[in-house]
Structures are given as C-alpha cells and as structure tokens.
Amino acid sequence: MTMYEDNAAANALRNIGAVKERARLKSSMSPAWYGPAAAATVIVPAVGLAWGSGRGGLWVPVTLLLPFVGMGAIVALARTARRMTGVMVAASVSERLRRRWIALLAVLGAGAVTWGLCAQFGIRAAGTRVTVFVVLGIGVWVACAVRNAGIRQRLRELA
Amino acid sequence: MTDDPLNPEVRGTGPAALDETIHHPTRLAVIAFLSACDEAEFAAVRDGCQVSDSVLSKTASALEAAGYLTVRKGYVGKRPRTWLSLTPVGQQGLVRHIAALQNIVSTARNLGATTSRGGESA
Numbered sequence: 533m534t535m536y537e538d539n540a541a542a543n544a545l546r547n548i549g550a551v552k553e554r555a556r557l558k559s560s561m562s563p564a565w566y567g568p569a570a571a572a573t574v575i576v577p578a579v580g581l582a583w584g585s586g587r588g589g590l591w592v593p594v595t596l597l598l599p600f601v602g603m604g605a606i607v608a609l610a611r612t613a614r615r616m617t618g619v620m621v622a623a624s625v626s627e628r629l630r631r632r633w634i635a636l637l638a639v640l641g642a643g644a645v646t647w648g649l650c651a652q653f654g655i656r657a658a659g660t661r662v663t664v665f666v667v668l669g670i671g672v673w674v675a676c677a678v679r680n681a682g683i684r685q686r687l688r689e690l691a
Numbered sequence: 692m693t694d695d696p697l698n699p700e701v702r703g704t705g706p707a708a709l710d711e712t713i714h715h716p717t718r719l720a721v722i723a724f725l726s727a728c729d730e731a732e733f734a735a736v737r738d739g740c741q742v743s744d745s746v747l748s749k750t751a752s753a754l755e756a757a758g759y760l761t762v763r764k765g766y767v768g769k770r771p772r773t774w775l776s777l778t779p780v781g782q783q784g785l786v787r788h789i790a791a792l793q794n795i796v797s798t799a800r801n802l803g804a805t806t807s808r809g810g811e812s813a
Contacts, residue, residue, distance in 0.1 A: 541796050545792050548723040548789065551720045551724045551740060552727040554739045555725075556728075558735055618735030620728055621729055
C-alpha cells in the first residue's frame with residue numbers, strides 16, 4: 533500500500549463526512565421568508581382573538597376557530613419551509629423539538645417574562661395575550677435568523 | 692497479515708472492496724450527500740457537492756443506470772423540479788466503500804506503527 537493510497541483514502545473519508553454534514557445543515561436551514569411568516573402566523577390569530585372577544589354575531593365562531601386555524605397555518609408553513617430547503621430528512625416532531633429545545637425554551641421564557649411583566653403592570657387579559665404572542669412571534673423570527681446565521685457560518689467553514 | 696486485527700477477513704466480516712461505481716470523487720460526494728437525507732432537490736445536491744449542473748446531471752444519470760439512485764421529476768407550482776434519492780443498493784455500496792476506505796487508512800496506520808516500533812527497537 534502506498535502513502536498516496538492512504539492519503540487518498542483519508543481524504544475521501546474526510547470529504548464524505550463534510551458532504552454529509554453539508555446535507556444535514558442544509559436540511560436544518562429555513563427559507564428567509566419563514567421567520568416573518570411564522571411570526572405573523574403566531575401574532576395574527578392572537579390579535580384577531582383579542583379584537584373579536586366580547587363581540588357577538590359572526591365573531592363568536594370565528595374566535596373559536598382562530599386558534600385552530602393558526603395552529604394549522606403553523607404546521608403548513610413548517611412543512612412548506614422543509615420542502616423548500618431542497619433536502620428532505622424524515623424526523624419526528626419530538627426529534628425536531630429535541631434539536632431546538634434551547635431556542636424553544638428561550639422563546640417560551642421570553643413569553644413567560646412578558647406575561648409576568650404585563651401582570652405586574654396590571655395590563656388587562658386581552659392586551660397581555662396580544663403582547664405575549666407578539667413577543668413569541670418575534671422570538672420565533674429571531675430564533676430562525678440566529679439558527680440560519682449559525683448554519684451559514686458552518687457551511688462557510690466547510691466550503 | 693492474518694494476525695492483523697484490522698483485516699476484515701480476520702474479523703469475519705468479509706473483505707470490504709472499494710466500489711468502482713462510486714470511486715470517483717464526484718459520484719462519491721453525490722452518494723454521501725444523498726445518504727444523509729431521504730430525498731434532495733437537484734439544486735441542493737449541486738450546491739452541497741459543489742459541482743456544476745452538467746456534471747451533476749451526468750453523474751446522476753450514471754448512478755441511476757447503476758441502480759444507486761432514483762431520479763424523480765415533478766413540479767413545485769409551475770416550476771419543474773428534479774429530486775434525487777439513494778436506493779438501498781446505493782446505501783449498501785456506500786457502506787462497503789466507507790469500510791474499504793477505513794480499512795486502507797487503518798492498515799496503513801498499523802503498518803506505520805509497526806515500522807516505527809521496528810525502528811525504535813533496531
């Protein structure tokens with residue numbers, strides 16, 4: 533066995549690792565529109581719910597349906613974003629959540645702090661709900677931007 | 692050679708030979724990229740493997756002919772899209788190829804260690 537063969541094999545193994553890592557990173561990336569769209573999907577139903585509460589007529593069923601529509605929209609958005617990355621990896625919801633638990637905890641923590649502050653300042657329930665969901669929406673956006681920036685950085689290092 | 696614990700024949704796993712179909716770096720890169728996902732779009736594979744459209748197209752055709760990957764054509768909206776995915780044959784080929792490469796590296800490392808020990812004792 534020559535030194536050349538040994539080096540070539542080691543290089544090939546390194547390249548395989550790098551290419552696999554690139555595929556994994558690309559599959560974790562979300563499109564640029566996903567952050568703002570996810571934020572809007574979190575915020576809009578909360579605002580609609582706050583605006584519709586206390587109103588009668590058509591708003592009663594609409595108010596009841598809004599949370600479900602919002603959740604459905606979030607699931608559809610996530611699915612579309614995954615398809616648009618161009619790299620499909622089958623992973624369960626629990627697996628995805630486990631990979632993003634730090635961001636998830638940070639966003640939920642920001643929401644909880646906001647809720648505490650609203651309660652402290654005596655803001656009424658509808659206002660608190662809107663404020664909390666605005667913070668959650670912006671948190672999701674920021675989390676997406678931070679994750680994408682990290683992935684881009686890693687991809688640059690691998691290039 | 693028969694005392695070599697890194698020799699696959701000694702370990703009873705059978706010899707791992709390099710797979711000629713994916714020996715070429717571009718083919719190996721495409722197969723490795725696809726092994727990390729279920730399905731990937733043509734552009735994503737092109738960017739991930741850092742090759743041109745034409746090179747990837749030829750590589751994908753050759754690998755498809757060898758039964759290592761499947762090519763699926765479809766539309767996203769009105770835009771045509773090509774999706775590539777690894778077949779079980781391709782997956783097995785990659786596993787065998789990686790085993791062969793690891794075998795080369797570890798055998799060389801072992802030989803190097805033996806040579807240096809021999810040099811010290813001499």
